[in-house]
Amino acid sequence: MTSHAITSIDPPGIRWQTILPVVAVLVLAGLGLLSSDYIVTVLGFAFIYTVFCTGLNFFMGYTGQASFGQSAFAAIGGYGSAILCTDYGWEPLLALVATMAISGVAAVIVGYPTLRLRGHYLAMATFALGLIVYEITIEWTSLTQGYMGYSGVPPLGLAGYELDSVKQQLIVLVVLALFGVVVASRLRQSRFGRALASIAGSEQAALALGVNIARYKLIAFVIAALYASAAGSLFAHFIGFISPEVFGTTMVVQSFAMLYLGGIGTMWGPVLGAAIVSVLPEALRGLNEMQDIAYTAILIFILIFAPRGLAGLAGLFRRRRRPLQEVA
Amino acid sequence: MQVTKGDVPLLEVRDISASYGHVQALKPTSLHVGEGELVTILGPNGAGKTTLMRALTRLTASKGQILFRGDDISGLPTHKLARCGIVMVQEGRGLFPQMTVRENLTIGGYLHPATVDTQMTTVLELFPRLKERLSQVAGSLSGGEQQMLAIGRALMAKPQLLMLDEPSLGLAPRAAAEILGTLSELNRRGIGILLVEQKAPLALKLAQRVYVISLGKIVAELKTDEIKSHHDLARYYLH
Numbered sequence: 295m296t297s298h299a300i301t302s303i304d305p306p307g308i309r310w311q312t313i314l315p316v317v318a319v320l321v322l323a324g325l326g327l328l329s330s331d332y333i334v335t336v337l338g339f340a341f342i343y344t345v346f347c348t349g350l351n352f353f354m355g356y357t358g359q360a361s362f363g364q365s366a367f368a369a370i371g372g373y374g375s376a377i378l379c380t381d382y383g384w385e386p387l388l389a390l391v392a393t394m395a396i397s398g399v400a401a402v403i404v405g406y407p408t409l410r411l412r413g414h415y416l417a418m419a420t421f422a423l424g425l426i427v428y429e430i431t432i433e434w435t436s437l438t439q440g441y442m443g444y445s446g447v448p449p450l451g452l453a454g455y456e457l458d459s460v461k462q463q464l465i466v467l468v469v470l471a472l473f474g475v476v477v478a479s480r481l482r483q484s485r486f487g488r489a490l491a492s493i494a495g496s497e498q499a500a501l502a503l504g505v506n507i508a509r510y511k512l513i514a515f516v517i518a519a520l521y522a523s524a525a526g527s528l529f530a531h532f533i534g535f536i537s538p539e540v541f542g543t544t545m546v547v548q549s550f551a552m553l554y555l556g557g558i559g560t561m562w563g564p565v566l567g568a569a570i571v572s573v574l575p576e577a578l579r580g581l582n583e584m585q586d587i588a589y590t591a592i593l594i595f596i597l598i599f600a601p602r603g604l605a606g607l608a609g610l611f612r613r614r615r616r617p618l619q620e621v622a
Numbered sequence: 623m624q625v626t627k628g629d630v631p632l633l634e635v636r637d638i639s640a641s642y643g644h645v646q647a648l649k650p651t652s653l654h655v656g657e658g659e660l661v662t663i664l665g666p667n668g669a670g671k672t673t674l675m676r677a678l679t680r681l682t683a684s685k686g687q688i689l690f691r692g693d694d695i696s697g698l699p700t701h702k703l704a705r706c707g708i709v710m711v712q713e714g715r716g717l718f719p720q721m722t723v724r725e726n727l728t729i730g731g732y733l734h735p736a737t738v739d740t741q742m743t744t745v746l747e748l749f750p751r752l753k754e755r756l757s758q759v760a761g762s763l764s765g766g767e768q769q770m771l772a773i774g775r776a777l778m779a780k781p782q783l784l785m786l787d788e789p790s791l792g793l794a795p796r797a798a799a800e801i802l803g804t805l806s807e808l809n810r811r812g813i814g815i816l817l818v819e820q821k822a823p824l825a826l827k828l829a830q831r832v833y834v835i836s837l838g839k840i841v842a843e844l845k846t847d848e849i850k851s852h853h854d855l856a857r858y859y860l861h
Contacts, residue, residue, distance in 0.1 A: 492729045495718030498681055498685055502712065503779055504704030504733040 315562040316472065322569065323468045327461050333537045333576070335532075340572035341467040347564035348474045349521020349550045356482055357514040358494025360413070362546050363420030366427035367519040368395040369541035371526030373431065376444035376536055382564030387452045390527040397523030398516050405515040407607045409508065424546060431538040443537030448532045461530055470528070471565070474521060479561045481517070481555075490514055494559075555596055558604025566604045570596075630692040632657045632710070632783055632814040633678075635649040638686030640677040647673040650686065650841040652677040655783065655816050662825040662846075663818045665835035671818040672713055674835065675787045678816075679703055679710045685751055690783070707782035711789060713818075719761030723752055726760050726771055730778030738778070741793060745774040766797030773804065783814040790821050802828055 296462055326337040328545045350364050374393030378384040384392070430555060431438045438444070449457050457463045481487050492500035493507050500507050530536045548571060556567025578585045600607050637650040648670045665671050677684035680700045688696045689704050698706070718726055727745060731738035746753040749770040750830045753764060760771055769789055776784060786805070790798035799820055804830045809815050819825035826832060826846050834842040 340768075394823075421688050474848060485732065488725070491721065491725070492718060492732070495721060496716045498712060498720070499716030501681070501700040502679065502704060502710050502716070503730055503775070504700045504701050 295537065315565060319468065319472060319565060323380075323464060326464060329403055331460050333346075336572055336576050338464050338467050338532050340458065340568045341464070341471040342525050342532060343552055343568035343572060344471040344520055345474045345547050346525035347556070347568055348471075348478050349518040349525070350549055350553055351516050351564050352478055352481075352490075352521065353518035353560060355563070356478075356487065356494065356618065357490045357511060358622050359409075359511060359514070360417040360498065361420040361518065362417055363423035363427075363516070364518060364522040364549070365424045365541045365543075365545040366523035367401060368526030368529070368545065369431055369525030369538075370397045370400060371426050371443055372536045373438055373444065373526075374523075375527040375530045376447045377437070379448050379531075380444060380446050382591035385452060386448055386450050386456075386527075386531050390450075390524060390531070394520050394523045397519045401516040402512065405512045405519075409511045409515060421490060421546075423545070424541075428538055428542055430542065438538070441537065442588060444530070445535045447530045447534045447536065450528070457552050460532075467532065474524070475561065475565060478517075478521075482561070486513075487508070496588030505534065551593065552601075553601055555593060555602075560605035561604065563603050566593040570604070602618040628695055630712040631655060631689075632659070632691060632702035634689040634692075635678065636689070638674070638677050638684050638688065639686040640673050640682050641681075647838050648677055648684070649837075650700050651835075651838075652734070653833055653840060655814050658809065658814055660805070660815040660817065660829050662822075662829035662832045663816070663835055664822050664825070666834055668689065669835045670832070670838035671835055672787055673838070675710060675713075675785055675816075675818055678785065679708070704779050704781075707780070708785065709776045709779045709783075710785040711772045711787065713778045713787040713791060715768050717760040717768055717772055717775070720759055722759055722761070723755050724756045726775050727752075727778050730775035733779055737780075739776050741780065745777050746809070748777070749774050750807065764797075765793050766800065769793060769801050770804070773801070777808070781813060784808065784818065785821045787818045788820060789817070790824070792821060799824060800833045 302367070323337065323341075326334050346364070346368060350361065353361050353364075359597050371393045374396055375386065377391040378389040378392065380387055381585055388510070404423055408416065408423070411419050432440055434440075435442075449463055451457055457466060482490075489500070489505045492503065493498050493510060497507050526536075526541065529540060548617065552567030552571045553564060555570055556565065557563030571593075575589050576593075577590050581588050596604065628689065629653040633653075633655040633829065635651070637652055638648065639650045640648040653661075653663075659789050661707050663671050663674065665770070673682060676682035677686075678688065680698070680703065684694075687694060690708060693706075695703065695706055703709075718729065721729070724742075727742050728738055731741055734741065746756075749766055752770055752774055755767060758770065763771060771785070773784075773789065784805075789805070793801065802819075802821075802824050805815055805817065809828070817825060817829065826849065829846050830847060831845050832842075832846055833840050834844070
């Protein structure tokens with residue numbers, strides 16, 4: 295599989311390209327807080343998917359690998375949080391962290407043999423991982439309650455304090471999503487991030503320069519799994535209910551759409567993609583039976599005219615400005 | 623042949639061989655590179671030159687023994703060779719085309735993060751044209767500049783042995799001469815160089831010794847000035 299990762303590393307520092315998306319996210323969240331609970335829920339999904347796609351972006355965009363199986367780790371996070379909180383009375387935040395640890399260990403165990411594969415083979419192996427976990431969530435009814443799913447998962451909270459309203463939860467989701475994006479970005483600009491970028495650029499060249507690509511791919515896979523697990527847990531706490539369908543193939547397809555629309559390999563691509571894919575169908579709801587057609591047409595339009603995603607448009611703008619500045 | 627400059631060669635290869643499936647592309651082959659020596663490997667297309675380079679750097683599975691300054695490094699994976707001081711510039715350069723020149727060089731210094739800035743200064747003194755292109759993405763450079771960047775990036779890893787596979791491939795004669803001239807300068811600075819090169823007359827001007835490879839086997843080992851006395855080789859490689 296050919297990587298479409300944008301491998302250039304954004305220079306560090308706070309600039310308008312960083313400030314503008316943060317302001318946009320805060321404005322979007324602020325508008326959401328003034329809206330109905332339904333709109334808040336839609337935005338909540340967008341920020342949960344932001345967390346999920348930021349992890350996926352780390353593995354696919356920054357490292358140039360393919361994974362169709364991140365939904366498996368989201369399922370571990372979601373079911374882990376649901377089981378620990380409803381059956382064992384754990385604190386939601388503690389359950390979230392614990393399931394992230396479990397997902398990390400699972401990612402090491404699964405990733406060690408799987409990441410020896412490359413391209414389409416890696417894609418198929420990870421896809422199989424997603425399907426296996428999906429089947430487990432259906433068949434292991436004593437643990438997961440099968441198709442019935444888990445209900446009554448408590449909202450996020452700590453030390454007995456629960457975030458009762460969806461608006462309170464949205465604020466926490468925005469903070470966590472931005473935190474996740476910033477952490478990923480800082481890692482990207484570190485020596486570790488440069489090593490990942492070299493793997494995305496050319497594995498053989500990276501090896502020749504001394505980069506242990508097997509180890510770095512595994513670490514990137516684990517990081518992506520941690521993000522996915524956190525997203526799964528957040529979903530369980532935000533909605534209060536999970537079932538196998540939440541973590542099925544639809545999640546994989548949606549997250550890919552978000553990643554490519556927003557801009558794979560960019561810092562803000564996952565945020566933009568998650569916001570558009572989550573919010574756009576609701577914005578087009580008034581079109582009734584034409585809704586799906588209009589939605590698909592807009593997605594295709596974006597992919598044609600912004601093949602590197604919406605975040606990639608900022609790069610185009612930056613490149614066009616530079617010659618003007620040099621002339622001046 | 624006498625090992626140059628001291629008893630222990632920089633690189634000593636004993637009976638290395640490699641196969642692609644049932645096809646043995648490289649038959650058991652031995653060679654060595656002395657400290658501060660520039661050695662060229664010549665051979666026609668399909669002779670096994672690139673396979674030899676890939677076998678030496680473990681990019682292709684191989685049998686045989688590889689010693690670096692007397693230490694057996696046969697079992698080391700590719701990424702550990704750079705830590706020993708062996709760095710290869712691959713055929714096709716292997717640049718990260720969507721990264722800038724600066725980013726490519728910085729990644730080249732991955733093993734030496736504390737000295738990236740000073741090493742980059744050294745590299746940019748050697749290739750002043752790269753200094754003008756620091757913010758330009760590698761994919762937009764000319765062929766000669768890309769090759770400079772590939773060598774510069776390898777130098778960021780502070781090699782003691784630099785291996786280059788066809789560095790002049792696809793370059794105009796002037797650019798090729800410039801690149802090979804830089805290799806000569808690096809060799810003067812004490813870096814051992816193992817060079818696979820199609821442009822034999824240029825390479826033979828630089829090298830102290832030459833191996834001739836044919837059908838996956840080294841068939842001759844000569845000092846550069848000896849090649850003129852081998853009429854078949856001289857006719858093939860010098861004209």
